[in-house]
Amino acid sequence: MEPGTLVYDSQTRKVGEYQDRTGPYVMLRPVGGGREWQADPARIREATPEERLSAGVRALNDRSREGLSADATRPPSPVSGCAVCEDLALRRDRARAAFDGSAVTDANMLLRHHQRAEHGGESTGHRIFRYVPYTIVQDPSALPEYEARCVSGEEADCGAGSGIRSAPAEVEEWQRRHTQETRHLRYRRCFADYAVLRRQG
Ligand SMILES: [Zn+2]
Ligand SMILES: [Zn+2]
CATH class of the missing domain: 2.30.30 (SH3 type barrels.)
Known part of the structure; x- marks a missing residue:
């Protein structure tokens, strides 16, 4: 080893x-x-991978207690072109799609820490681009969207959908009902949010 x-x-x-x-x-x-x-x-x-992630988070927590503070109010955005940022953002997207709130929090914390270390960000929670004077933030005026579509079926997917919902619980409720009615068991779930760019200064 x-x-x-x-x-x-x-x-x-x-x-x-x-x-x-x-x-x-x-x-x-x-x-x-x-x-x-x-x-x-x-x-x-x-x-x-899950164990590695949570061990990393615990180590960061320990370090945070030693004085590093983080603004936990806004999810950080990945810096485009940075593989580490993109990897962590992907993990976060997967966690969101799996409705796993604590994994989302973990990914945000790792992303924030990485950005503080690698991109020199005095972390305000959202990423400041160095080369373009814009910040990217989650659009506070639009709710995140959750959706599931039934992909059960031998030859073709059933295709029934929950429609866009604003909370994971509503999607799950729809899934339970659809499974009751049809015995279908497999779904594809999506998460989306809106981001806006704001010119700085
Ligand atoms: Zn990065
Ligand atoms: Zn179905």
């Missing part, structure tokens, strides 16, 4: 960075630094 690989230790139920082997043990280090611990090689495995 490569040093630095993130692994899950089922004994301590923690994610750590693999360091090396010492005798019968492997040495793991907490994500974000700290005291190493010894783990049984038989009880570790590579961490899943």
